[in-house]
Amino acid sequence: MKGSLIVVLFFALGCVLGWGLNLFEITIDGDLTRYVLYLLMLQVGISIGCDKKLGDIIRNIRPTLLLVPLATIVGTLSFSALVSLVLVKWSVFDCMAVGSGFAYYSLSSILITELKEASLGVQLAAELGTIALMTNIMREIITLLFTPLMVKYFGRLAPICAGGATTIDTTLPIITKYSGQDLVFVAILHGILVDLSVPILVSFFCSL
Amino acid sequence: MFIVIGIMFGGIAIGYLLRKATFLKHIGKPINYTIILLLFLLGIQVGSDQNIIRNLPLLGGQALLLAVAGTLGSVLAAWLVYRFVFKKKEEKA
Numbered sequence: 001m002k003g004s005l006i007v008v009l010f011f012a013l014g015c016v017l018g019w020g021l022n023l024f025e026i027t028i029d030g031d032l033t034r035y036v037l038y039l040l041m042l043q044v045g046i047s048i049g050c051d052k053k054l055g056d057i058i059r060n061i062r063p064t065l066l067l068v069p070l071a072t073i074v075g076t077l078s079f080s081a082l083v084s085l086v087l088v089k090w091s092v093f094d095c096m097a098v099g100s101g102f103a104y105y106s107l108s109s110i111l112i113t114e115l116k117e118a119s120l121g122v123q124l125a126a127e128l129g130t131i132a133l134m135t136n137i138m139r140e141i142i143t144l145l146f147t148p149l150m151v152k153y154f155g156r157l158a159p160i161c162a163g164g165a166t167t168i169d170t171t172l173p174i175i176t177k178y179s180g181q182d183l184v185f186v187a188i189l190h191g192i193l194v195d196l197s198v199p200i201l202v203s204f205f206c207s208l
Numbered sequence: 209m210f211i212v213i214g215i216m217f218g219g220i221a222i223g224y225l226l227r228k229a230t231f232l233k234h235i236g237k238p239i240n241y242t243i244i245l246l247l248f249l250l251g252i253q254v255g256s257d258q259n260i261i262r263n264l265p266l267l268g269g270q271a272l273l274l275a276v277a278g279t280l281g282s283v284l285a286a287w288l289v290y291r292f293v294f295k296k297k298e299e300k301a
Contacts, residue, residue: 010244014251015261022256033249038215040242045219047235050227064293071285079281083274090270098271099278106243110250111212126253127260127267133250134271135278142279154283155290161282203212 007106011133037110041199044107048196061189068186069193072161073201076102090128097205098132102164103143103171104198105136111199115206139164143171151178160187165198167191 080099084092094116101108113129120128143150143163150158156179163171168191175187223235254260260267 007244007247011247011251014248015255018252018255018257019261021252022258033246033253036242036246036249037212040239040246041212041215042219043235043239043242045216046223047239049220049223050229050235052227067289067293068286071289072282075281075283075285076278079277080274083277086273087270095274098274106247110246113250113253123257123259126257127263129250130254130260131267131271131274134268135274138272138275139279142275150283154287155295157286157290157294158283161286162279164282199213199216
């Protein structure tokens with residue numbers, strides 16, 4: 001939670017600075033963002049590759065456990081697609097790209113802003129990136145707040161699927177508390193696989 | 209899109225080859241700094257766009273709709289998997 005607050009704070013600081021720069025008609029080169037994004041992807045890859053838990057987890061995967069991340073992905077994408085019927089401004093694939101963030105707000109918002117620039121133009125791409133940022137932060141907050149209710153009405157897997165990519169870090173403690181210790185492994189495996197799927201699915205839906 | 213995914217898989221290979229190196233255990237910190245820097249840059253881009261600033265409440269409403277829909281969809285799918293796969297196993301056990 002503290003981590004997300006710092007991120008939001010810096011995003012807001014950037015907004016204020018950008019607003020100020022705009023008054024003086026100064027623009028910042030967009031290529032810089034792209035290279036920092038490449039750096040981030042390299043770091044994310046290295047952290048996955050050198051994680052010692054990765055080997056254990058791959059060896060212990062049983063097919064039924066894969067149903068949990070699959071439920072997250074199918075459930076999120078189908079309902080995000082339905083939203084495009086209401087938000088006529090955005091295409092069905094735009095909405096699915098935002099949904100594919102699975103609460104990984106930093107990566108999804110940046111990827112969408114970068115990858116959508118070619119087809120939507122700078123302004124609309126930044127708008128969709130901002131929506132992705134807010135959507136995925138809200139998803140994390142919804143999971144943190146409503147985990148007890150989700151477990152009560154939709155079973156012990158519900159907060160794991162709701163948490164998306166965050167079930168490996170920020171939402172793991174609360175999920176452990178309400179879904180039970182025996183599902184910690186399921187939550188971590190789910191978090192890793194959904195984490196991996198974010199850049200792949202977001203780029204895929206941005207390219208359609 | 210392939211550049212981004214390619215770089216990530218390259219990183220996974222590097223991380224796997226260097227998994228014995230102790231300095232990589234602390235990769236989490238630089239990742240956080242990069243994320244903060246990127247969101248700051250995204251903020252600059254958003255802030256310098258008067259249209260987005262004016263539309264911020266509207267964008268927030270759209271974001272809330274997408275967040276609720278995505279969460280609801282995954283919770284319903286989770287309920288199906290729990291009800292028909294996991295719970296059956298627990299009953300047998």
